Amino acid sequence: MTQQDVIKLVLGNQLPQFEILDAEVDDFAHEVTFDLARREGEPYTCLHCGQQCFFAYDSLSQRRVEDLPLGPYRLFWRYSPRRIECPHCRRVHVEKIAGLTLRSRQTDRFRLYLAGKCENASVSSVARDYGLNDETVRRIDKEFLGKRELITPSRLCEKLGIDEIALRKGHVYATVFYDHERKNVLHMVQGRDKAAVFAFFEAMGSEWCSHVKVVTADLWRAYKSAVLKYLPNAKITTDKFHVHKYVGDALDELRRSEYDRQCDKTDFDLKRARFLIQKSNTKLDAKGLERIEQLKKTNENVYTGYILKEQVFSFYQIERREDAEDFLKNWASSCIASKLKPFVNLGRRLVRNAETILQYFVHRVSNGFAEGINNKIKVIKRMAFGFHDFEYFRLKILAATGYLRTMPSLTSYASNALPTLS
Secondary structure (H helix, E strand, O other), rough: HHHHHHHHHHHHOOOEEEEEEEEEEEOOEEEEEEEEEEEEOEEEEEEOOOOEEOOOOOOOOOOEEEEEOOOOEEEEEEOEEEEEOOOOOOOOEEEOOOOOOOOOEOOOOHHHHHHOOOOOOOOOHHHOOOOOHHHHHHHHHHHHHHHHHHHHOOOOEEEEEEEEEEEEOOOOEEEEEEEEOOEEEEEEEEEOOHHHHHHHHHOHHHHHHOOOOEEOOOOOOHHHHHHHHHOOOOOOEEEEEHHHHHHHHHHHHHHHHHHHHHHHOOOOOOOOHHHHHHOOOOHHOOHHHHHHHHHHOOOHHHHHHHHHHHHHHHHHHOOOHHHHHHHHHHHHHHHOOOOOOHHHHHHHHHHHHHHHHHHHHHHHOHHHHHHHHHHHHHHHHOOOOOOOOHHHHHHHHHHHHOOOOOOOHHHHHOOOOOOOEE
16 A cells, blocks of 8 residues: 555545645654645535535635544644635535534544543543543543434333432432333433422423333332322332341441440440341351350340341242232331331331332332442442533443443445545
């Protein structure tokens, strides 16, 4: 392949209205800049209406745009755009140039290339590798993610999961909506109050909402209110992961209160027993079982809470809904009868929400897979050291979990019309 063939291939369909006049090589900065001149007889395209004309109004100052790297060199095109007085819309506009977006300092295919790189790397690392500003790469990535969302078709969902994630410290949350069947994130809204959740369902429309049959969520009131108002055919199911969490939280609250009351009065260290008593009895080694026996002798209240926690593990192994209902009723009664405040409150709460908890034994769905997605969300958040732009964060999550359509290939920018050297 000759040098001329390489230049033809590099230019491709970028700036087809121009031909190459000269090349300037800067070995110190590792840059190659090609000077371009307009081809004779090439029509101008109006940026406003898209119509063509053959007369220019005037020329603007020279611009330099960056294209895909040429080996170890950064590649630039230098040209002078024209302004035209469009005979169709009767206004003066800058011409539309194929392969370039107005006011962009990168060609379209280079911007697409950078957005593709951002799928598997942080914005700062991509910017560093290609000698660009972080904000420039972030803006390009966000733009292409937005375009991918626009071309992603709306999909009906029968089994919907709802959960919240912490955006940062200070009880700042976002609500995440999951598709159980496709195992991806459908959407994410800022906040977890009624207004935020209601806005999602209003945006999805009545047809989409009527298709939802099952919703898994925790006991947060905003979720239940939204389901009752917008999803007429759906049954809400309290996620079993959160039921286990409520029990674990009650046991931890009891442990802390007992530690404050009996600090330094027993040989058993409740402060360091948190993970011991939260772990299932079947997963304890000999030393762990020995410490549990010691707990039985030194603190009856925490041991009672531990036994109540252990009983819950068998709850979700029950096959029939009727048997599960009897178990839940008896277990909640045991919690209330224990007179341990955290478990009394828990027992009453589960009785109030027994219907949604027991729906699990009808549909057998939970948000378990969502915990894996939440870990992926945390990794993305750490890569960016936190996101200050929520919309950009939302788009990154949709892309990372497979909801958005895949990035178009660079081959879509290929062209058989190659320029010639003057």
